[in-house]
Amino acid sequence: MTITQEEELAALREIGRICANVLQAMGKALEPGMTTLELDRLGAAMLERAGAVSAPQSTYDFPGATCISVNEEIAHGIPGTRVIREGDLVNIDVSASKDGAFADTGATFRVGPVKPQLERLCKDGRRAMQIGINQVAAGKPLAGIGNAIGRFAEARGYTLIRNLASHGVGASLHEYPEEIATWPTRNDRRRIEKGLVFTIEPFLSTGGIWADQGDDGWTLYADPPAPVVQYEHTVVATEKGAIVLTLPG
Template sequence: MTITHEDELDGLKEIGRIVAETLQAMGRALEPGMTTAELDAIGAELLEREGAVSAPESCYGFPGATCISTGDVIAHGIPGPEVIRAGELVNIDVSASKQGFFADTGASFRVGDVPASLKRLCTDGRKACQIGVAQVQAGRPIAAIGVAVGQFAAKRGYTLIRNLASHGTGRALHEYPEEIATWPNRDRRRITDGLVLTVEPFLSRGGLWAEDGGDGWSLLASPHAACVQYEHTVVATRGKPITVTLPG
């Protein structure tokens, strides 16, 4: 989607606020002993209360209102009876629509006390996303996002999952540009004024690819390694990008 009128930006900001506040509320509710289905129910209730519709459910028939990934799963985890344990990371991805506008956000959360290496991974994962967002400016190459994130990852000794990309969004969950690499690449396309896209690098301690987890949805890191994802929906301008997935 390309924003051309102020009312479009207002609509995008509204759904951006909703998914952001849902994500943060789920993060606050997260605790050892609860199931991923119970956590998903919290997200589903919040989305419904705001008049929003889960995007993975409505667009792809995903069996949950949100994607909740635990243990070895790095993305698209199905909510269910799995019990969340202390000392692990949980990734929550919330995407939804309202009145024809879509927004997408996600974050990795620590459950209780985790090893120092995982704390650093979370801190650096959030920084990698911020670095990617900072590259979103009209006229710049799309490749600038992946180049900047890649430089940061290499300097810190991390790898990036190279088949889970960012994407355009706004009027559909996934739209042009269909794939935006968050790793070093030679994409010749340029970012245009008003373009709506996500920035969501998957920062890992050794993983390079996402592999099928065997249930038709969940994805695992290959080689096996810890991985985090932080995601925002942003609008390109001729100056600083507008991040719409911030809590109100």
């Protein structure tokens, strides 16, 4: 989506705020002993109260209001009977729509103390997302996002999952530009248009390169197996830089 009117920006800010508030509340509610389904029900109730509709459910008939991925699961995890335990990494992805506007956000949360390597990975995962956001401005190359994130990842000894890309959003959950690499690329000549709405969501890993689909047809796992974190915001490009739409408030 490319914004051309203030009313469009206001609608995106509203759904962005809702998604961010749901993500923040679910992260705060995380505790050992709860199931991923219990956590998802909290998110579903909050979306309903806000008048929002789960995007994965409405768009893809996903079996949950949110995606919740634990440890070896890196994305699109189905909420269910899995019990969350101390030391787990839990990725929560919240995307929803309201009045025709869509937003998408996510984060990886630590449940209690985790190994120092995972603590560092989480902090650097958030930094990687911000590095990508810093590359957003009208007229700049789309490839600059992945190239900047790639330089950071390489310098810190990480890998990036190379088949889970950022994407356009706004009028639907996934739209043009359909694939925005968050890893280094050479052949993408596209430029960022003023008003373009899209996500920034690198998947930073200690060794994973690809995302492979599991037997349930949804859940994704790293290949080769390794811890992965993801942090995501929806942004809109302006001449001065990015406006982050998925902020709580």
